[in-house]
Amino acid sequence: MELWVSLSLFAVLMIAISLFGHRLYVRPRRLYDQLGSPVSVTLPGAGRGTAERPRIFRLVERIGEVVPISPQDATLTRRYLMAAGIRSQVAIKVFYGIKVALCVCFLVAAVFLRTYVTDNGVLRMVFVVGAGLAGFFGPNLALDHLVSRRQTKLRLSLPDALDLLIVCMEAGLGLDQAIVNVSRELALTHREISEELSLTNLEMRAGKRRQDALRNLADRTGEPELRKLIATLIQADRFGTSIADSLRTHSDFLRVRRRQQAEERAAKVGVKLVFPIFFFILPSMLVVAAGPGLLQVFKYLFPLMKGFQI
Numbered sequence: 001m002e003l004w005v006s007l008s009l010f011a012v013l014m015i016a017i018s019l020f021g022h023r024l025y026v027r028p029r030r031l032y033d034q035l036g037s038p039v040s041v042t043l044p045g046a047g048r049g050t051a052e053r054p055r056i057f058r059l060v061e062r063i064g065e066v067v068p069i070s071p072q073d074a075t076l077t078r079r080y081l082m083a084a085g086i087r088s089q090v091a092i093k094v095f096y097g098i099k100v101a102l103c104v105c106f107l108v109a110a111v112f113l114r115t116y117v118t119d120n121g122v123l124r125m126v127f128v129v130g131a132g133l134a135g136f137f138g139p140n141l142a143l144d145h146l147v148s149r150r151q152t153k154l155r156l157s158l159p160d161a162l163d164l165l166i167v168c169m170e171a172g173l174g175l176d177q178a179i180v181n182v183s184r185e186l187a188l189t190h191r192e193i194s195e196e197l198s199l200t201n202l203e204m205r206a207g208k209r210r211q212d213a214l215r216n217l218a219d220r221t222g223e224p225e226l227r228k229l230i231a232t233l234i235q236a237d238r239f240g241t242s243i244a245d246s247l248r249t250h251s252d253f254l255r256v257r258r259r260q261q262a263e264e265r266a267a268k269v270g271v272k273l274v275f276p277i278f279f280f281i282l283p284s285m286l287v288v289a290a291g292p293g294l295l296q297v298f299k300y301l302f303p304l305m306k307g308f309q310i
Contacts, residue, residue, distance in 0.1 A: 057094070059097075060094055060097035060098055060101055061090050061093050061094050061097055062097070063096075063097035063100050063101060064090075064092070064093030064094055064095065064096040064097030064098075064100070065093050065097075067096045067097070067099075067100055069092070069096060074092055077092055077095060077096075078091070078092055079219075079222075080143055080144075080147060081095065081143070082220050083147045083150065083151070083220065083221060083222045084143055084146040084147045084150055085146070085150050085192065085195070086146075095139060095143070098139050099135075099136050099137075099138075099139050099140075100136075102135035102136065102138060102139065103132050103133075103135040103136040104135070105135060106131040106132055106134060106135030107128060107131060107132045107135065109131065110127055110128040110130075110131035110132070111128060114127050114128055147222070150192055150221075151221065151222060151223045153190070153192045153193075154192050154193050154196070154221055154223045154225075154226060155223055155225050155226075157186070157189075157190035157192065157193045158193065158225055158226065158229065158254060159251055159254050159255055159258075160186065160189070160190060161182055161186060161190065161193050161197070162229070162247050162248075162250060162251040162254070163251060164178075164181070164182045164185055164186070165178050165179070165182055165247055166244050166247050166248050166251065168181050168182065169243060169244045169247070170244050175210070175233070175237070175243060176201065176204055176210070179197050179200060179201050180197075180201050182194075182197055183195075183197035183198045183201060196217055196220065196221060197217075199217070199220070200213050200214065200216070200217045203216060210237065211234050211237070211238075214230045214233055214234060215230065215234075217230060218230040225254065228250070229250055232246050232247070232250050233246070233247075
């Protein structure tokens with residue numbers, strides 16, 4: 001039976017790779033052959049309608065439409081999706097559709113595999129229920145990981161963005177135009193913060209006040225360091241102080257804090273190495289250093305001790 005399970009998993013993996021390759025390489029190649037030589041450059045994903053989406057995507061979206069979602073859960077999920085950089089209109093439906101689809105798939109797989117896991121009936125039920133819960137709550141863990149990774153990228157790219165803002169403002173530009181230039185210059189090196197600054201610029205161009213647009217930037221990302229920067233900008237703008245000096249001070253603070261965090265992690269290395277050294281390195285050293293002596297003791301001392309027995 002293990003052979004059939006392995007063959008089934010291999011077949012599913014090969015089908016998934018084939019569909020992915022067909023979607024990513026074969027279909028665009030056929031489309032390019034039909035269109036002929038390119039005459040213009042379009043943005044990736046531009047003009048992609050609902051009819052051109054994969055069937056599995058549309059199926060998951062339809063499943064998400066059926067799932068009852070409270071307004072509070074929808075608002076919280078949308079905030080997490082935006083913090084992860086997912087801003088599609090159907091992102092919530094697709095997210096809940098993926099949760100339901102994974103829950104059903106894991107339940108079905110657990111029902112078929114429960115007899116091979118254990119012989120205890122209670123543990124079989126626990127295995128099935130645990131598989132369903134893992135399929136339903138697994139996307140939440142993946143989303144938290146995406147949010148944490150994106151916030152880390154924003155935090156690491158913040159000092160470079162501050163330096164460019166300082167240069168632009170000392171050159172005579174206002175804060176709005178400086179944000180536009182920074183988002184344009186960091187589009188290749190730091191894509192995440194470039195996107196966020198571009199959205200902030202679009203909000204200000206649409207008529208929203210600068211303070212509200214900056215607060216939306218802090219709420220949208222959820223990064224604490226970015227919140228501190230936004231608070232600094234709002235206070236400097238409100239009280240009329242030099243924004244460039246405030247940004248330079250905040251940039252120096254970020255670099256000092258990053259150096260302190262690196263020193264803190266370096267200081268923790270010795271404590272974290274205690275258990276690996278004690279369980280892995282020290283036994284090997286004892287075997288190499290004391291092994292020959294212990295063998296000689298076992299070879300000569302034990303027979304000698306047996307001779308003194310009464």
